[in-house]
Amino acid sequence: MEIVIRPTPADVAVTAADIVADHVQRGPAVLGLATGSTPLATYQELIRRHQAGGLSFSGCVSFNLDEYVGLPKGHPESYREVIRKEFTSHVDIPDAKVEGPDGTAADIAAEAKRYEDAIKAAGGVDVQLLGIGTDGHIGFNEPVSSLASRTRIKTLTTQxxxxxxxxxxxxxxxxxxxxxxxxxxxxxxxHLLLLATGEGKAEAIAATVEGPVAAINPASVLQFHPHVTVVIDEAAASKLR
Ligand code: F6R
Structure with a gap:
């Protein structure tokens, strides 16, 4: 696991964009995208590079990490809409190549299986952006999620x-x-690319990087992965030993 500590959230975005751009420039990449606040500055930096003419996403496919169940199609907070609005509609990834689990599906278990199959059919994700919850969740795998779990329905914690x-x-x-x-x-x-900024994420980051691997802290599963880059600002790094 490589830990990169950058002074500010803006620096985190530049480093993260460098890593994503490197995958994209090596050939059409399968991108794993996260929503939430943390990756927004990275998406803005990628959009900036695209609009400046140096970075094309044509041929790329993207897969969202997660989706709310029960929000109507087209709801502005549905993660399909958020990822289009914040990132993919500003670059040259065709909308049909922007995939996400469908939280409106009548058969959620069948939709989970379809989504797993779609990721496999695309050849698997090349670079997966991840944020982290204050409780250590990645995706929406809340504490005590199985470390081997597959795409499925989950209940959010109150936190x-x-x-x-x-x-x-x-x-x-x-x-x-x-x-x-x-x-x-x-x-x-x-390649897993975990981003975190701000003091509010410091405890979750310390537990992920230095704590035991345990289902109570889902992000700790990253310790088993052979290629993880954690890019954090100084505030999010403040509880590392
Ligand atoms: C979002 C996601 C979540 C967020 C996490 C952090 O697709 O999977 O795991 O990354 O909740 O959210 P922010 O970045 O808003 O603090």
Missing amino acids: TREDNARFFSSIDEVPIHVLTQGLGTISEAE
Whole structure:
């Protein structure tokens, strides 16, 4: 596991964009995308490089990590919409190549299987962007998720619903269920790129990098992966030994 500590969130975005761009420039990449606040500056930096003319995503395919269950299609906070709005609609990835689990599917278990099959059919994810929850979740694999889990429905913890309430008008509107790639699914990506900024993530980062591997801290599964880059700012690194 490589840990890169950068002074500020803006520096984290530049380093993360360098890593993603490197994969994209080596050939059409399969990108694993995260939503939430943390990767937004990285997406902006990638968009900037694309618009400056130096970086094309044509031929790339993307897969979202997760999706809320129960939000109507087209809801502005559905992760399909968020990833289009914040990233893919500003670069040259065709919309049909922007994939995400469908949280409106009538048969959620069948949709989870379809999504796993789609990732495999694309040849697997080359670089997977990850944020981390204050409780150590990656994707929406909340504490005590199986370290070998596959894409499936999960229930959000109260902590995560509170953390995400800022995107909705009240916590009551934050869905309770999500469809998320499992920790086993995420672990199959060739390169995992975990980003974190701010002191609020410092404990989760310390537990992930230095704590025991345990289902109570889902992100600790990264310790088993052969190619992980953790890019964090000084505040998120402040509880590392
Ligand atoms: C989002 C996701 C989540 C977030 C995490 C951190 O697709 O999978 O694991 O990465 O909740 O969210 P932020 O970046 O908003 O702190």
